[in-house]
Each structure stands twice: as C-alpha cells, then as structure tokens.
Amino acid sequence: DTAVSQTPKYLVTQMGNDKSIKCEQNLGHDTMYWYKQDSKKFLKIMFSYNNKELIINETVPNRFSPKSPDKAHLNLHINSLELGDSAVYFCASSRRQTSNEQYFGPGTRLTVT
C-alpha cells in the first residue's frame, strides 16, 4: 500500500487556470508538508501542517492555498497559474512535527503552458 499518495501524477494546464493537487497519507502521521522542486532540481518547503493546523508558510504567493480537511489529507489549490509555477510538487509527512524522517509522495509534475 502506498504510504503517501498524490493525485494527479501529471498535470498540464494553461496560464490563468485554477488547479488542485491532492495528497493523502495512510501512516497515521500528524504532520504534512508541501514542497516545490523547480527545473533546477532545488527542493524547497512551501507549507507545513500539524494536526490540520498551519505551522509553516514560507514565502509563497497567496495564489497557493493549502487545505487540510483532516490530518491524513493536505491538498494544494493554485489560482491563476503562471508559467513559473511549472515544477514538481511533492507532498510529505512525518510522524510528528519534531520527527526527523519525512516520507515523500511520488510527486505531481505540473506544466503550465
């Protein structure tokens, strides 16, 4: 069984559209994250939620809005997509906020045309 899953795996869309990426973990972890890996392969944290509560919000445009309906899910909604949003978005989870190991989902490859 997949521990951290994301849908969709690939997403191709036009500039200006609104899209969502879903993430689910079945590990019973308290903390979930969204990362962005750009074309230069640089992986950077965007958001972190602990028990459905936002705890990290790095400098990310407010077009990006995370939503955690329960602690097993952390979705990412992106409004008014721009070319620069093209990247791979990884969801991750950890047992607790202070845990060292994070488990990553397979990634969602977003291409904005």
Place this chain on the structure above:
Amino acid sequence: RKEVEQDPGPFNVPEGATVAFNCTYSNSASQSFFWYRQDCRKEPKLLMSVYSSGNEDGRFTAQLNRASQYISLLIRDSKLSDSATYLCVVKNYGGSQGNLIFGKGTKLSVKP
C-alpha cells in the same frame, strides 16, 4: 549564499570505486543533518542521518564537522544501483520547527 551548498557534480565513477560528497551549511544553529537520495524522476528518500560522532551503514559513511559546518558522505565499493542524486539536508529548530532545508544535490552516475 544558499543555506546548504553541495557540488552538483555529476560524479561519474566506475563500479567498485569509492566516492565522497561534501556539503556545507550556513546556519550554525542547525540541529540535525541527513542525506537523502533521489532517483531520477522519483521522490527523495532518507538514506541516513548524520551524527557528530560519524556513523556508518554498510558501504555508506556519514560525517559531520560542526565547527566547520561541513557534512560528508562516503560510498565505498560503488554499485550501479547507487546512481542517483544525493541531497544534503539540514533541519533547523525554532521559528521554522521541523523545516528541512535541502541542498541542490550531487548527481552520481556509476558505470559498469
């Protein structure tokens, strides 16, 4: 200056070679250190944590020098399956508790 810096490589080595990766970090308050591995078009996965006393896991040895803010990973007897990108990662506490800071990674290609 980036918070975690690594030589991007690529390192192209023959099977059986020993290869070493280096990493430096800028925040002296960083508390925890790791190496993650990322295969091509896959997600990162934890390879090993790095402890001040140095630690070994099979063919892999990690070392930390807090005074120099330097982390290393040594791979002995390289296998074809070791080909991947190795990400140096530090964890800071306080304002961004639980925040992992990733280096850009060092690409390793092991050839037959």
